[in-house]
Amino acid sequence: MKLAFVGGTGPEGLGLAMRMAHAGHEVAIGSRSTERGEEGAAKVREVVPAAVATGGANADVVGDAEVVFLTFPYSGQHDTLAALGAKLDGKIVCNVVAPLEFEKGIGAVALNVPGASAAQEAAAQLPNARVVSAFQNMSAEKLMEIDHEIDxxxxxxxxxxxxxxxxxxxxxxxxxxxxxxxxxxxQSRYVEMLTSLLINLNRKYKTQTSIRVVGL
Ligand SMILES: NC(=O)c1ccc[n+]([C@@H]2O[C@H](COP(=O)([O-])OP(=O)(O)OC[C@H]3O[C@@H](n4cnc5c(N)ncnc54)[C@H](OP(=O)(O)O)[C@@H]3O)[C@@H](O)[C@H]2O)c1
Known part of the structure; x- marks a missing residue:
């Protein structure tokens, strides 16, 4: 498949893109700067030599993508989606955004966002896109270790x-x-909020946690 990563130059977008390229998908790294998008694609090719990876401006990379991943901070979500608008019509849009902030003495704190979750806000803003929410609980660090399984x-x-x-x-x-x-x-609200808990556990236990649901 052709996959695009809006805000794909950060660790989460790059890590996901590396894993997807490793699985044989064509990936396009998006950025607010064409140059940074191209640099991001070069990083994917460095880690996954067989990757078909290109990069560019966010608005350009989504063009022929079948699935568009949103991998930027919550603070940029509204304006980024407003700028992309109809370019995302009909596409599967996978929101990876976990709204949170860092507070001194506490660590990561999940934000109560007006639309209940970042994913619901994206869906409200993109009525013609097929919005799905996923991957918020997956550590970028683990994603980038592409030779390792992620439990x-x-x-x-x-x-x-x-x-x-x-x-x-x-x-x-x-x-x-x-x-x-x-x-x-x-349900995305609960998944998004778990990310703050996991970040704080990571700090406390000096590791990279994730979640596993038992009993399924
Ligand atoms: N890091 C993790 O381990 C992890 C795990 C699970 C979920 N997440 C979620 O995944 C998303 C990405 O995480 P990350 O750690 O990769 O984030 P990040 O490094 O802070 O940001 C990713 C990219 O988003 C772009 N960006 C930054 N501010 C922006 C703004 N105001 N408007 C539009 N684009 C902006 C930047 O790219 P350009 O400057 O190139 O445009 C940046 O490189 C976040 O919502 C985070 O909550 C992260």
Whole structure:
């Protein structure tokens, strides 16, 4: 498949792109700067020599992508989606955004966002896109270690059943990972909020945590 990563120059976007390229998908790294997007693609090719990876401006890389991953901070979500607008119509848009901030003495704190979750806000802003939410609990550090399995579940939320299955299929292509249908977009709030908890656990135990649902 052709996959694009809006805000793909950060660790989460690059890590996901590396894993997807490793699985044989064509990836395009997007950025607010064409140059940084191209540099991001070069990083993917460095780690995955067989990768078909290109880079450029966010608005350019989404063009022919079948799935568009949103891998930028929550603070940039509204304006970035407003700028992309109709370019995302009809596409599967996988929101990886976990709204959080860091507070001195506490660590990561999940934000209560007006639309209940970043994914629901994206869906409201992009009525013609097929918005799915996934990968918020997956550590970028682990994603970038492409020769290692990742022992975790990826909780996938969305109202478009077919789009959700596509994203579950992509998650299953990362070694060790199981994609789990976690219900509608209203469930994304809980998945997004878990990220803050995991970040704080990482700090406390000096490791990279993730989640596994037992009993399924
Ligand atoms: N890092 C993790 O381990 C991890 C794990 C799970 C989920 N997540 C979530 O995944 C998303 C990306 O994480 P990250 O750590 O890769 O983030 P990041 O490094 O802070 O940002 C990723 C990229 O987003 C772009 N960006 C930054 N501010 C922006 C803005 N205001 N508007 C538009 N684009 C902006 C930047 O690219 P350009 O300057 O090139 O445009 C940046 O390189 C976040 O929402 C995070 O909550 C992260």
């Amino acid at each position: 975790c579940d990826v909780l996938v939320c969305g109202r478009d059943a077919e789009a959700k299955q596509v994203v579950i299929g992509l998650a299953n292509q990362v070694a060790g990972v199981r994609g789990v249908d976690a219900g509608g977009l209203s």
